[in-house]
Amino acid sequence: MVLRVGYVREHFSSPLLQYAAADNGKTFTLVECPSGTGQLISRLTNDEIDVAIALTDPLISGIAKGPQAYKLVGSYVTTPLNWAVVTGKASRYKDIPDLQGTKIGISRHGSGSQTMAYVMALQQGWPTQNLEFQVNNDIQGLVDSVNDGSTSAFMWEWFTTKPWADAGDVRFIGSVPTPWPSWLIAAHPSPTRAPVETLTTFLTTLTAYVRSFDSAEKRESGENVEFIKNTWGYDEQDVKQWLGTVGYTGDCRKVEGKVIEETLSVLQKAGFIQSPECGFDIKQFVNLDIVNLV
Structure with a gap:
C-alpha cells in the first residue's frame, strides 16, 4: 500500500521532502495542503489523505472536540512555532492591543491561525468568547484581507510570512510563540x-531523515541552508536564523504525554475547547499500536 501523506510545503518540511525524493513514490506520495492544518484535518476526514504532518494545537483540539478521523502517531518538530501577527501595509493597527474587538483573518476554522488567535487573546486578557473571525483559505487570501480592510490582522509562521513583509505588502506588529512543541x-x-506495518516503516525511515537533517554535521556543512534556499528561495540569513531556532525529534514514533496535557490545558484556558466532566484521557489521543507514549 502507498500512503497518502498530507503536508504543508514550508521549510519545516525539508526532511520529509528529502525522504520523498529518495522514495520516489514507492511507499508514499505527498499531498500538498497549502491552507495548512485545517485543510489537512479536512482531508483526513474526507479520505483524501492517510497521514498528516501538521500543527500540534489543531490536531489535539480536533481530537478533543470528538471526531475520530485521526489519532496521533508521532512527533516531528519539538521546538515552538513563532507566529507573526500581521496587518495591512497601510492599516491603522500598530500593536497587538490595537486588535481587541476586531475581526481576525484565519485560513479555516480549527486551523493553527485560529487556535493561536485564542492563545493571543488569552495572553492579552481579552474575553475569548467575543473573538470574531473571517475565513480566507490561504496566506494570499489573508494578505488580501488585511489590505482591503475586511480583517484587522492574521497570524502565520514568521519566516513563511517574511517575504510579504520584506516586499512591503504587510507589516508585522508582534509575534506569539506557541507554548508547545509545534x-x-x-x-x-x-x-x-493506514496499516500498522506500513505506517511504522514510514515513521521509522522518516526518523532517519529527520536525524540527518537535524545533525550537527549537516548544520555545520551548510547543506541545510543550500537545500532550503534552493527549494524556497529564502534569503540566506533568514534560513540561518531559522535553523538556529528549530529542533526536530529524535524518534518520529514517540509522543510525550505532557505535550498533550499541556496543550489541552492552554486551549481550555483560552476557551477554545471544553473538557468533559471526567476529564481527558490522553491515551485516547494516540494510536497505541504505533506510537510510544512517554
Whole structure:
C-alpha cells in the first residue's frame, strides 16, 4: 500500500521532502495542503489523505472536540512555532492591543491561525468568547484581507510570512510563540487506511531523515541552508536564523504525554475547547499500536 501523506510545503518540511525524493513514490506520495492544518484535518476526514504532518494545537483540539478521523502517531518538530501577527501595509493597527474587538483573518476554522488567535487573546486578557473571525483559505487570501480592510490582522509562521513583509505588502506588529512543541504526526486509525506495518516503516525511515537533517554535521556543512534556499528561495540569513531556532525529534514514533496535557490545558484556558466532566484521557489521543507514549 502507498500512503497518502498530507503536508504543508514550508521549510519545516525539508526532511520529509528529502525522504520523498529518495522514495520516489514507492511507499508514499505527498499531498500538498497549502491552507495548512485545517485543510489537512479536512482531508483526513474526507479520505483524501492517510497521514498528516501538521500543527500540534489543531490536531489535539480536533481530537478533543470528538471526531475520530485521526489519532496521533508521532512527533516531528519539538521546538515552538513563532507566529507573526500581521496587518495591512497601510492599516491603522500598530500593536497587538490595537486588535481587541476586531475581526481576525484565519485560513479555516480549527486551523493553527485560529487556535493561536485564542492563545493571543488569552495572553492579552481579552474575553475569548467575543473573538470574531473571517475565513480566507490561504496566506494570499489573508494578505488580501488585511489590505482591503475586511480583517484587522492574521497570524502565520514568521519566516513563511517574511517575504510579504520584506516586499512591503504587510507589516508585522508582534509575534506569539506557541507554548508547545509545534508539529506532530497524525494518521487515520483504520488499519485499512493506514496499516500498522506500513505506517511504522514510514515513521521509522522518516526518523532517519529527520536525524540527518537535524545533525550537527549537516548544520555545520551548510547543506541545510543550500537545500532550503534552493527549494524556497529564502534569503540566506533568514534560513540561518531559522535553523538556529528549530529542533526536530529524535524518534518520529514517540509522543510525550505532557505535550498533550499541556496543550489541552492552554486551549481550555483560552476557551477554545471544553473538557468533559471526567476529564481527558490522553491515551485516547494516540494510536497505541504505533506510537510510544512517554
